Amino acid sequence: MVTSAARQDIRLEVGGAVAPPLERSHGVTRAEIARTLPRLASVVPDLLGRDAASGFLRVLGRRRLLKGLQDEAARQRKRGFEDVVHIGIGGSSLGAEAIWRALAHPQHNLLPRRRRGGPRVHFVDNVDPESLGALLEWVDLKTALVHVVSKSGGTVETAAGFQIVRAALERRVGRGWARHCVATTGRDGALQRIARAEGMSILPFPEDVGGRFSGLTSSGLFTPAVAGVDVAGLVAGGRRMVRRMVDAPLTENPAAVAGAIAFLMAERKGKPIHVMMPYADALEPFARWFVQLSGESLGKRKGQRGVGPTPLPAKGTTDQHSQVQLFVEGPADKLVVFVTTRRDRRSVVVPGEGPASYLESVELGSLLRAEQQGTAVALARAGRPSLCWELPEITPAALGQLLVALETQTVYQAKLYGVNAYDQPGVEAGKIAAFALIGREGYEQERAAVEADQPERWTI
Ligand code: PA5
Numbered sequence: 001m002v003t004s005a006a007r008q009d010i011r012l013e014v015g016g017a018v019a020p021p022l023e024r025s026h027g028v029t030r031a032e033i034a035r036t037l038p039r040l041a042s043v044v045p046d047l048l049g050r051d052a053a054s055g056f057l058r059v060l061g062r063r064r065l066l067k068g069l070q071d072e073a074a075r076q077r078k079r080g081f082e083d084v085v086h087i088g089i090g091g092s093s094l095g096a097e098a099i100w101r102a103l104a105h106p107q108h109n110l111l112p113r114r115r116r117g118g119p120r121v122h123f124v125d126n127v128d129p130e131s132l133g134a135l136l137e138w139v140d141l142k143t144a145l146v147h148v149v150s151k152s153g154g155t156v157e158t159a160a161g162f163q164i165v166r167a168a169l170e171r172r173v174g175r176g177w178a179r180h181c182v183a184t185t186g187r188d189g190a191l192q193r194i195a196r197a198e199g200m201s202i203l204p205f206p207e208d209v210g211g212r213f214s215g216l217t218s219s220g221l222f223t224p225a226v227a228g229v230d231v232a233g234l235v236a237g238g239r240r241m242v243r244r245m246v247d248a249p250l251t252e253n254p255a256a257v258a259g260a261i262a263f264l265m266a267e268r269k270g271k272p273i274h275v276m277m278p279y280a281d282a283l284e285p286f287a288r289w290f291v292q293l294s295g296e297s298l299g300k301r302k303g304q305r306g307v308g309p310t311p312l313p314a315k316g317t318t319d320q321h322s323q324v325q326l327f328v329e330g331p332a333d334k335l336v337v338f339v340t341t342r343r344d345r346r347s348v349v350v351p352g353e354g355p356a357s358y359l360e361s362v363e364l365g366s367l368l369r370a371e372q373q374g375t376a377v378a379l380a381r382a383g384r385p386s387l388c389w390e391l392p393e394i395t396p397a398a399l400g401q402l403l404v405a406l407e408t409q410t411v412y413q414a415k416l417y418g419v420n421a422y423d424q425p426g427v428e429a430g431k432i433a434a435f436a437l438i439g440r441e442g443y444e445q446e447r448a449a450v451e452a453d454q455p456e457r458w459t460i
Helices: 030-040 043-048 063-078 094-103 129-138 156-180 190-198 218-227 231-247 254-268 281-298 324-329 364-381 396-417 425-437 444-453
Strands: 011-013 083-087 120-124 144-150 181-185 201-204 273-278 300-302 305-307 310-313 334-341 386-391
Touching (some): 011 254, 030 396, 043 231, 043 396, 063 201, 063 231, 094 120, 094 396, 120 218, 129 156, 181 218, 254 334, 254 386, 273 281, 281 310, 281 396, 386 396
Parallel strands (some): 181 201, 273 310
Antiparallel strands (some): 011 386
16 A cells, blocks of 8 residues: 555656666666675665764754754744845755755745745855856845855855855944854854854754765755745655665665666766756756765775766756757767656646647646656667656655755765765865965965976967
8 A cells, every 4th residue: 555655755767777678788687786785785774873974864863953953044034034145165055055946936036025935045156256246236235144054164165255245244234244144064163263253143064964965954954944945844855765765675775776776887887977867947956966966975086096977967858959869879878867756836738829739738747757758768769778766746855855865875876886975085186276376375385386287388
């Protein structure tokens, strides 16, 4: 019997990646999956254990954390801000943006206040003067809340963004500027010190959760919560996925099976490019979130070689008229991962006038699903593998399940590659070089080294 809770479960369709029917070199066999899964048996128990290398699953059970951020969000909502400016980068921004875009009204920022039910939301995740300069021309900081997110408290892009916004805020509202700021940050960094000294509200960035795994903590939840998103529903969805992974055998654990297939595709079947292709505009930032999660967690040096799949974002149906030609007929080096929904949140029906009379009375959602299935079939006919995550609907509970499933899938893949999913040594070199180039004190020697390492210029 299918319970109503199970009807809310997300599902993983793996048939499109399996051989047969796919030819051997293009699909993984059931036997290969069965041989790989036992290597993953310890992953979830370890993540739930006391000595877990990351607390991203355990944090879902820390109810005080959730309550703390909900209470703070409720308090800030009462103050009636018109805008929230979220400043952060990488894992300190992408989770919040993915959640907000998936669950807010698609035109949230354009709606009148009454229909929005919360402030407009803006993300500052770059040091592009065009974007931040233009935002500050437009937003009235007198009625804005700033949420600055940095676990380390020292990330250069976030520091630059915050310093600029803080100065503008101080000019606009004077000494009370700190009351417009909430910081989500780790215990010991510069941001923690400043926030404390200035009397800003502070939400804890869990010490045992890294940026790209922090979507279901204050880092990813506070901004959406202020805008009115049901963040408790997201966490409940995440917990449900944890229960499924704990209770089910690995063969019924979608994250484990997806992880095993992704690994085998990359390492045994010559398919190192993994396309994340949701069929939903609302999930476009989610695809970028996944790209960062996979890229930063799995792209690692292992001995003399570099490992890890190359994640590629795409969107259906839009990219059917862009990249799908390449996926179907180009190099057979890709696994396409679809995300679809079984139901839509809105019904839009095509009326009968031309030019396409065959579309009369067709629901746009059915057309979207038909196009996804058509693409999956075209890929299969060309011998190209695909997987499909099916959501009952885009709801907080379903998104929470999906985020936790993909985070855990990433850790399963890391286990198979034998790499650390939680560090990012490759990012450090670029950061240090940038500090040296902007003349930061203490980086003088680096500057000389960086200048010496610049490739010889060949300007045309
Ligand atoms: O996933 C990660 O760990 C990184 O992408 C970080 O989130 C990013 O570098 C920002 O770091 P911080 O939160 O310390 O500012």
